[in-house]
Each structure stands twice: as structure tokens, then as C-alpha cells.
Amino acid sequence: xxxxxxxxxxxxxxxxxxxxxxxxxxxxxxxxxxxxxxxxxxxxxxxxxxxxxxxxxxxxxxxxxxxxxxxxxxxxxxxxxxxxxxxxxxxxxxxxxxxxxxxxxxxxxxxxxxxxxxxxxxxxxxxxxxxxxxxxxxxxxxxxxxxxxxxxxxxxxxxxxxxxxxxxxxxxxxxxxxxxxxxxxxxxxxxxxxxxxxxxxxxxxxxxxxxxxxxxxxxxxxxxxxxxxxxxxxxxxxxxxxxxxxxxxxxxxxxxxxxxxxxxxxxxxxxxxxxxxxxxxxxxxxxxxxxxxxxxxxxxxxxxxxxxxxxxxxxxxxxxxxxxxxxxxxxxxxxxxxxxxxxxxxxxxxxxxxxxxxxxxxxxxxxxxxxxxxxxxxxxxxxxxxxxxxxxxxxxxxxxxxxxxxxxxxxxxxxxxxxxxxxxxxxxxxxxxxxxxxxxxxxxxxxxxxxxxxxxxxxxxxxxxxxxxxxxxxxxxxxxxxxxxxxxxxxxxxxxxxxxxxxxxxxxxxxxxxxxxxxxxxxxxxxxxxxxxxxxxxxxxxxxxxxxxxxxxxxxxxxxxxxxxxxxxxxxxxxxxxxxxxxxxxx
Numbered sequence: 278x279x280x281x282x283x284x285x286x287x288x289x290x291x292x293x294x295x296x297x298x299x300x301x302x303x304x305x306x307x308x309x310x311x312x313x314x315x316x317x318x319x320x321x322x323x324x325x326x327x328x329x330x331x332x333x334x335x336x337x338x339x340x341x342x343x344x345x346x347x348x349x350x351x352x353x354x355x356x357x358x359x360x361x362x363x364x365x366x367x368x369x370x371x372x373x374x375x376x377x378x379x380x381x382x383x384x385x386x387x388x389x390x391x392x393x394x395x396x397x398x399x400x401x402x403x404x405x406x407x408x409x410x411x412x413x414x415x416x417x418x419x420x421x422x423x424x425x426x427x428x429x430x431x432x433x434x435x436x437x438x439x440x441x442x443x444x445x446x447x448x449x450x451x452x453x454x455x456x457x458x459x460x461x462x463x464x465x466x467x468x469x470x471x472x473x474x475x476x477x478x479x480x481x482x483x484x485x486x487x488x489x490x491x492x493x494x495x496x497x498x499x500x501x502x503x504x505x506x507x508x509x510x511x512x513x514x515x516x517x518x519x520x521x522x523x524x525x526x527x528x529x530x531x532x533x534x535x536x537x538x539x540x541x542x543x544x545x546x547x548x549x550x551x552x553x554x555x556x557x558x559x560x561x562x563x564x565x566x567x568x569x570x571x572x573x574x575x576x577x578x579x580x581x582x583x584x585x586x587x588x589x590x591x592x593x594x595x596x597x598x599x600x601x602x603x604x605x606x607x608x609x610x611x612x613x614x615x616x617x618x619x620x621x622x623x624x625x626x627x628x629x630x631x632x633x634x635x636x637x638x639x640x641x642x643x644x645x646x647x648x649x650x651x652x653x654x655x656x657x658x659x660x661x662x663x664x665x666x667x668x669x670x671x672x673x674x675x676x677x678x679x680x681x682x683x684x685x686x687x688x689x690x691x692x693x694x695x696x697x698x699x700x701x702x703x704x705x706x707x708x709x710x711x712x713x714x715x716x717x718x719x720x721x722x723x724x725x726x727x728x729x730x731x732x733x734x735x736x737x738x739x740x741x742x743x744x745x746x747x748x749x750x751x752x753x754x755x756x757x758x759x760x761x762x763x764x765x766x767x768x769x770x771x772x773x774x775x776x777x778x779x780x781x782x783x784x785x786x787x788x789x790x791x792x793x794x795x796x797x798x799x800x801x802x803x804x805x806x807x808x809x810x811x812x813x814x815x816x817x818x819x820x821x822x823x824x825x826x827x828x829x830x831x832x833x834x835x836x837x838x839x840x841x842x843x844x845x846x847x848x849x850x851x852x853x854x855x856x857x858x859x860x861x862x863x864x
Contacts, residue, residue, distance in 0.1 A: 346482030348444065349511030349737075351456055351472055353518040363520060365452045366459075366473065366565075369445035372425040372438045373418045378411040381435035390431050391416065394424055419443055448520070450562035451527050454579040455518060455732065457680065458565035470577050472514060472733070474680035479736065482511035513737040517553035522546060522856060526849050527558035530828065533845045534560040537833035543580045543711050546853070549719035549816055549825045551748040552728030554677070557581055582675075582682040585708040586831075590628065590775075591793025591812045592704030593642060595717060596650045598763055599665035600638070602755040605656035608639045608766055612652040621696045625651065628794070639766050642791065643774035650702035659698040663690040666701070668754045669717040670727055671709055677730045685709040704793060711812075715827040717754075718814045721767075722789070722822040725760040727751045764789045764819050771815065775839055779815070779847035785861035786854065790815020790846070792838040797831075811838035813846040817854075818862040824853050 351366035374395065381387050384407035392399040395417045405414040418441065425438055444459040446452065457471025468477035485508035526544055534542035542560035547553065559580045563571050571577070578584075600606040616632030618625045627633070627647045633640075641649030654662050666672070672687040686708045689697040700706040712730060720727040729749040736744040755763075767789035771779045775792045790813060797808035811833060816825035826849065828842040835841040853859075 344485035344487065344506070344508040346484060346508040346739075347510040348459065348482065349480040349513045351480075351514045351516065353452070353516045353520045353523070355520040357521070362515060363447070365448045365516075365518075365520070366444065366446055366456045368442050370422065371418070371441055371443050372420045372422065373441050374416045374420050374425070374428065375437055375439065376406050376414045376416055377435040377437060378406055378408040378414060379435075381406055387433055387436065390433060391428065391436070394427055395420070444565075446565045448524070449564045449566065451524055451558065452518070453562045453565045454559050454581070455516070455557055455679075456565060457577075457579075458568040460568055470680055471579060472516075472679065475678050476512070476514060476733075480511040480514070482739065483509040485509070510739040512739070515734045515737065517548075517555055517732055517734045518557070519555045522853065523556045523558065525852055525856070526556045527560075527562075529845065529849055530558060531560045531562070533841075534830060534833070537830065537835055537841055539830040539833040539841070541580060541584075541831035543584065543829045544827065544849075545581050545711060545715045546824055546826045547715055547719055547730065549722035549728070549822045552716065552719065552730045553734070553748070554730060554732045555824070557732070578681065579679060581711045582677065582679050583710065584829075584831075585683050585685050585710055586810055586829075587707065587795040587798070588704040588709050588714060588812060589793035589795030589810070590645045590647075590703055591714065591791050591814055592707075592709070593645065593650045593702070593793075594721065594763065594767060594791050595666060595669050595671075596653050596662065596702040597638065597642060597766065598669075598721065598755050598759060599662050600653035600657045601762055602665070602759040603657050603661055605658075606638050606653055608637065608762060610638050610656075611635050612649060614646060614648050616648070618648055618651050618699065620699050621694075623696065625699060639769055642766050643769045645770075645775050645792065647703045651699045654698050654702045659690075659693040659695065662698055662702070663687070663693065665754070666690060666707075668727075668752060669720060670751070671707070671713055671717065675712055675716055675730050677712060678733045682712070683710055685713055704795060711827055711829050714812070715814060715825055718816060718827070719825045720754050721760050721763055722816040722819075722825050723760075724757040725753055725755040727754050767791055767815070768819060775837075776813065776815070776843050776846075778839065778843050779850065782844075782847040783851050783854070785863050786817055786859075787819040787863050788815055788817035788850065789819050792843060794837045808832050809837075811835070811841045813838055813842040815846060815850070817850070818859060820862045823857060823859055824850075826850060826853070 348368055350364045352362040352364050354361065355363045378384070384403055388399045388402040388406050391402055397417060402416060405416060408414065428436065446456060455471055457469055457473035459468050459473050460466060462469060468474045468480060473480065485506040487505050526546060530542050530544045544556065544558055545554060546556035548555060561576055563576045614633035614636050616626060625647060628645060633644065633646060636646060636649060638649070638653070666687055671685055674682045674684045689706050690701050697706055716727065716730050729751055731746050733746055735746060738744065768787055770776050771788050771790050776790055779788060793812040794809050796804040796806060797810060799805045810829065810831050812827065812829045814825070814827045816822045826846060828846050830841050833841040
């Protein structure tokens, strides 16, 4: 028995030849390799790339959603509105029309139906719609609600809408240079130019966010940890601008600038006692709703604050102010006009080349005599003249709440040389901006007190709290007596002088003002007698000035300011007097 079993075991035993492996060895090797791979993978996941997979898991379950604030409105006064104000920049819901070609069975018919409503050629639409298998094609953005509803009524298969918010400017080109626009700068949307640029941060508000957890379907879980940081809407701006005066004055500026083929026109109306701007515009203008369609970006610039130009004879009022305030001259002081003054070897003449003989300081302004203002500077002194010019605010920005304001250039007067003082006395060899010019005239109208110009009456923050602008006096430039004397002399300019057409149009008011015609400097540095810029600045009624207005035209097809800006100034001034119902102050 024992022998038999031993024989059986020996018979069952298998002998392997060297270098040979059975199936069990292969299985052991397979498990060993698999285990090594698993261990390596666990090392990568748990140690080497732990942060990545943790973030991936968090993204699957954690929620983070940004909350966007409403951009603040910009409003102006409107006496005919129930609320007293109306927006000139606000937010409006538009629609993006898009197609899902994969669901459109008749592309040609769909394109035919959409073409007139989207104002896009049928063939152009068909190129986007006739794409079998394409899930989505944008056909047009910024589509008004009424157009969207008209398309909805067609019940077109595969045509969808997405709601989108855009900035909307109801007054279009009439307030463009005040508002600026909200649009793309590189990759982000920001406020640019005007108030949109100056107050971009305040108008934009602050974004908020939601953090929490979501389920496998991406739905917000109300249980568990969550946090909501509410968005803070942007501030609203209430301006000093009067909508009705803005439209009335700016439409007339555009019409007259076009009639005279002027390259550019600018207009500002201000309250002299406060410095509040009630109207401001330029020609040509643009529609901020379609800012990307302009032919030249130059049209974006607000020339009332950025155009630095030689003002010409309109500047003579400040030369006379310096002479009167120092006591160097009086309205009745006389000088002998010989027709020419030589300085540093160069001759200076009156604008018309004529000789006027004995003249008073009143007739210097009335007839706009260059040699008369040179006489005033000679009596006043070059340094004193420069100090008055500077104190009137020239050579530095006014700091109004508008972007891209320039400061002009009066640096030549700092040298106190006769040649610069003499030419500067009648507004040549120096540059100013229209806003500086009207602000300085407002000081004369305001008993000699220079006010800080402003265009924002108040800011209204998201909580409803109001931040008002307080009218601010900068300095007393000339005495009230000097201001009244100078005003009386400027009344003569409108009554019988270079702006007499205004008195013919408005005979029952005392109005004060001055004209200016300055030659344009060519690229070679020489004056071009065939090109000129015209300016008219004035205020009234002089017994209690309610407005001061500046109108400027660049290179109009007229001989002097008397034929371009003077009639327009009188026309709009009459509208202002009627609009404010200001009673006549003259028999």
C-alpha cells in the first residue's frame, strides 16, 4: 500500500525544464504589474497632483457665480417731465437673434422672412442659416424689443432669442459729448469720454458673488455652507443740464454750422452766479448708441473742454479788466491810434489795417482795436497783465467733471516780454479752451467772482443717499466796481459795436458781450488770412445776469464773427430769455 502511494506521487510530480514558466507564473506577473500601476496611479492622484484633483472635485460640487450690478443712469432736468428729470444715459434690454441651423428645414424661406426685419441682405443671412448640423449662429445683436416681437410672430423654427443689456442714449447726438459712451476698450467694456469716462468707477458699481454647493445636475443646494455678497449698483448722476435748452441750442448750432460749412462748432450756456453748465455741445456730433460706426475717432472729443485755440479779440475784455482794476485806465481814458505799433522790429496793426486817431477805452472794445489793448498793457505793465490773465483761470484746467480736459497755454506771457504781452492783449500767441473762456466771462458777470464750473448737480448712491455739488467760489479776480464798469463797456459792444446785430434782434434787454475773430495758424507756423475761428461770448440781462453763453465756430465761410456766431448768439439768447420768462429790463 505504501509502495503504491509512493509510486503514485512520483508519477503525479511534474518536472520543469530550465527557462520554462507555467500559467501560474504568468498570472503572478500580471498581478504584480497591475498592482505596481495602481500604486503609481494612487501616488500621482493623492500626492503628486493632489491640488489639481481637489480643484476638479470642488468644481463639480462647489458653486461660484458672479452677480453683476446695474450701471447708474445719467439724468438731466426737464421741466415738462412728471419727475422733473429724464435719463440721457440708461440701461435697456435688447435681444440677440440667433439661429439653430440644425433645426431649420427651409433655410431660404427663413432668410427671406428675416431679412427685412433684421435689415440684413437675404444672401448674407442664408450663408449663416444654410449650415446643416450647425447648432448655433448669431444673426444680429442689439435688436429692439419691437423687432424681436415681430420675429416671434412669424413662428420660425430654429430662430431663438437671448436677452442682453446694453447702454442706451435717448437723446442720441444731442448729448453725446456730455455723456461720452460705454463701450469696448480692448477686451472689456468701460466708460469712455465725457461723464461715462470721468465717473466710470462710480457708474459701474461693484460686482457681487454667490458661493455654495450644487448637486450633480448643477442646481444650487439650499443646505450646507453658502454665502451671498450682493452686487452694489452704480451711482446715478443728476446733471445741471436742461434738456430743452440743450436740444434747442444744439440743434441750432448744428444747422448754422452746416449752413456756413464750418469745420466745427461749440456751444456752452452757464449760470454765472453758480458756475452750473445748463447746455454744452459740439458740431459735428455722433450717436453714442452706434459709436463704433463713426468715420473718425476725432468726433469723440468734447471740443468745449479740449480745443486749445487762439481766442482773438474776445480776449480783450480781460486785458481791459486788468487795466481798469489796477486803475491804469478808465472808460474815458484816451489814446492816439496811429494805425501801427512796432515791437522787436515787427509791425502790429488793427484787424482791418485802419488808423482811428483819438479813441477812448470804451471805443477800444466797441470797435475791437488791437492797438487800444496794447495801450492798456503798456499802462498796466506786462507782469500785472499776466497775473490777471492767470487769475481769470487761463493756463490751467477748470477741473469740471468731464474727461480729457486741456489747460490751454499762456506760457509766453510768463516771460513778460513786450512782443508777447502786446499780441496776447488781443488774444494771439496764447491758447485757451472754450470752457475757460466762458468761465472767465461768467466771473465778470458775477461781480468779479470766479466760480468753479460744474455739470453734475448731485450723485445718488445705490442706498438712495444724495451727494450734492455745492457751488464754489475760486477767487475774487476783479472788484465788483470794476466788473460793473466793464459790463457797461461790453453793453456798448452789443448796442453799437461789432455785435450790434444782437441789439437789433433783442432791443428790450441790456446784454453785454464781445466778439473775436482769430486767424488759423498753418503747419508752417504762419497765420492764414483765408482761415479763421470765430467766437461770441456774452451774458445778460446785465441788471441780474441769468445766463452767459459762448458760441465758437472753426473756419466758417463768413468774413468775421459778426456774420457767423453773432446772429446765432442773438437767436439763441432770445430763446433763453423766453424760456426762462425773464422780463425786459430796458425801455
